[in-house]
Amino acid sequence: MNDEEALCTDNTPLNICMVSDFFYPNIGGIESHIYQLSYCLRKRGHNVVIVTHAYGPRVGVRYITGNIKVYYLPIPPFHEQCIFPTMLVTAPFLRAVFLRNDINVVHGHSAFSPLAHEALFHAKLMGIHTVFTDHSLFGFADVSSIITNQLLCMTLATCDHVICVSHMSKENTVLRARFPDPWSVSVIPNAVDATKFPAKKTEVVAEKQNGKKRVGEEVNVVIMSRLVYRRGIDLLAGVIPNICDKYPGVNFLIGGDGPKRIVLEEMREKHCLQERVILLGRIDHDQVPEFLHKGSIYLNTSLTEAFCISIIEAAAVGLLVVSTKVGGVPEVLPPDMMRLAEPDARSVEVCLDQAIRDVYLQNPDILPPEVCHERIKKMYSWENVAMRTEVVYRRAFAKEMPTT
Numbered sequence: 001m002n003d004e005e006a007l008c009t010d011n012t013p014l015n016i017c018m019v020s021d022f023f024y025p026n027i028g029g030i031e032s033h034i035y036q037l038s039y040c041l042r043k044r045g046h047n048v049v050i051v052t053h054a055y056g057p058r059v060g061v062r063y064i065t066g067n068i069k070v071y072y073l074p075i076p077p078f079h080e081q082c083i084f085p086t087m088l089v090t091a092p093f094l095r096a097v098f099l100r101n102d103i104n105v106v107h108g109h110s111a112f113s114p115l116a117h118e119a120l121f122h123a124k125l126m127g128i129h130t131v132f133t134d135h136s137l138f139g140f141a142d143v144s145s146i147i148t149n150q151l152l153c154m155t156l157a158t159c160d161h162v163i164c165v166s167h168m169s170k171e172n173t174v175l176r177a178r179f180p181d182p183w184s185v186s187v188i189p190n191a192v193d194a195t196k197f198p199a200k201k202t203e204v205v206a207e208k209q210n211g212k213k214r215v216g217e218e219v220n221v222v223i224m225s226r227l228v229y230r231r232g233i234d235l236l237a238g239v240i241p242n243i244c245d246k247y248p249g250v251n252f253l254i255g256g257d258g259p260k261r262i263v264l265e266e267m268r269e270k271h272c273l274q275e276r277v278i279l280l281g282r283i284d285h286d287q288v289p290e291f292l293h294k295g296s297i298y299l300n301t302s303l304t305e306a307f308c309i310s311i312i313e314a315a316a317v318g319l320l321v322v323s324t325k326v327g328g329v330p331e332v333l334p335p336d337m338m339r340l341a342e343p344d345a346r347s348v349e350v351c352l353d354q355a356i357r358d359v360y361l362q363n364p365d366i367l368p369p370e371v372c373h374e375r376i377k378k379m380y381s382w383e384n385v386a387m388r389t390e391v392v393y394r395r396a397f398a399k400e401m402p403t404t
Contacts, residue, residue, distance in 0.1 A: 015047045019119035020109035021082045023052040029309040039066040040386035085114035107131045117155045129396045133163040149176045160396035165307035166328025194377040197316035199369035200293040222295030227258030232301030237267040238345035255283040292317045316376040318369020
């Protein structure tokens with residue numbers, strides 16, 4: 001049995017290199033996905049290293065929880081935490097990492113990441129098998145999408161296997177990249193470590209008075225997102241004033257940062273909502289459960305979304321989820337755990353209004369936090385994602401490496 005055949009067996013450990021522009025200390029779904037997947041693959045006996053660009057003074061080799069080695073290449077970000085694509089600057093660094101760690105699988109993450117595209121390109125030149133995970137949805141008409149889709153076509157032309165995080169994402173990726181073999185695209189959803197998101201204690205937010213229920217003191221609507229256009233921040237800014245005007249006891253707690261923060265600050269100043277719309281800025285991942293426990297409703301206003309990890313995290317602690325019906329979001333949770341609205345201000349306002357009423361009136365259709373937590377624990381786990389991803393790696397090794 002040669003080395004290639006040995007790697008195709010189920011018990012041979014692999015040397016895996018995860019590559020992306022997006023990793024800690026940056027906070028987001030892709031960053032969490034890479035870390036959790038790497039951690040679980042190490043628990044399954046594989047060797048995993050992570051490659052990303054420099055983050056401020058963080059340059060060189062670092063070890064993070066789980067004894068995972070991370071290479072912060074001495075290349076600064078160019079725009080929105082992405083490096084400037086050159087194909088040349090990264091070559092010596094990536095070659096050194098691949099050879100030093102005897103890498104036999106390179107796994108790139110995100111079509112937004114030039115570093116991931118370049119790593120897959122150089123890996124193929126070195127005869128290393130490649131896997132790519134697409135975390136986002138793209139259009140077909142705007143300039144940014146056209147350029148990214150052409151780059152994706154070149155990257156996936158020689159990629160051994162592709163992973164998408166939802167069925168909608170798979171359809172989008174196959175069309176954008178004109179992928180010749182749809183059977184080489186697998187759907188493996190994201191997950192959540194439910195043990196880190198315990199169910200919140202049940203709070204009474206409505207009281208009986210003369211046989212009728214009246215509104216209690218406060219209901220907090222929490223939002224946790226990058227404050228960028230595609231997360232629907234302009235949509236959010238149009239919804240908040242009307243809800244605050246209608247419900248004096250409703251507050252909005254917003255975690256995250258980004259260029260659209262100014263839109264929320266202007267809205268807050270214009271409507272004098274400084275005490276009811278709280279902008280908390282960036283929230284560290286270990287503080288997310290505590291932040292979610294402060295709320296009763298979780299609101300997601302994304303305009304495009306392949307898969308939303310934050311929705312699962314919110315459902316795990318027992319929040320009622322209200323989200324826009326875009327991309328792969330309808331696939332994430334069953335209807336009794338999530339309310340869906342069209343991606344326009346009026347529809348989101350109506351859906352959120354009904355959710356607030358249900359919370360105030362303690363609608364029996366709202367599942368208790370403990371029930372939500374147990375359901376999420378059964379539906380999503382990183383151990384299952386790691387096991388399915390390992391199967392993809394084995395399939396990648398079953399493909400012949402091009403020789404010309």
